[in-house]
Amino acid sequence: AQSVTQLDSQVPVFEEAPVELRCNYSSSVSVYLFWYVQYPNQGLQLLLKYLSGSTLVKGINGFEAEFNKSQTSFHLRKPSVHISDTAEYFCAVWNTNAGKSTFGDGTTLTVKP
């Protein structure tokens, strides 16, 4: 069994400020890690992924995330946010044995002018 915990349900931040969205996971098997973004009335889009190798991964729109195996975390960061980054962000864990993903409950990022 595996689970994903997104530690903040809502994160308000001012434009051009840095942001971190936190994600912890638990799993008894090997996993891949993902962040997806969902804009209003749209489906989820891949932001970035960690499969192996360098623990710092870069994604679209200036986002990056760092995989920390000892802390079982995969926090998402952006050094300077824009109004257009306002959206729902989901952390997901892919179970390589079962072939499916488990999602967190999401973090609503609201960027204010």
Next chain:
Amino acid sequence: DTGVSQNPRHKITKRGQNVTFRCDPISEHNRLYWYRQTLGQGPEFLTYFQNEAQLEKSRLLSDRFSAERPKGSFSTLEIQRTEQGDSAMYLCASELGQGNTGELFFGEGSRLTVL
């Protein structure tokens, strides 16, 4: 557009009626997933297919729910005798299936409202 396509986008129905949703995945993707998303929660896994074979069904999926992928291409999700608790967004996603990277490509979802 060669992305994942879902229809209808919105469905309003009365309790007790049957509804069916369709998903057309990206053509070369072998795996197709159905998830359910309610307000304030992340997508919950319902079921998935490898080509035409249904490989797993969640315990969340009652016997009123059935999914098919008859030719390994499009899939349908049918809900019989709908209940108000079935109101949710039903998301379809596809994955390449080869190499098992886990990257899911989502459709825009089908929103179900049961009155």
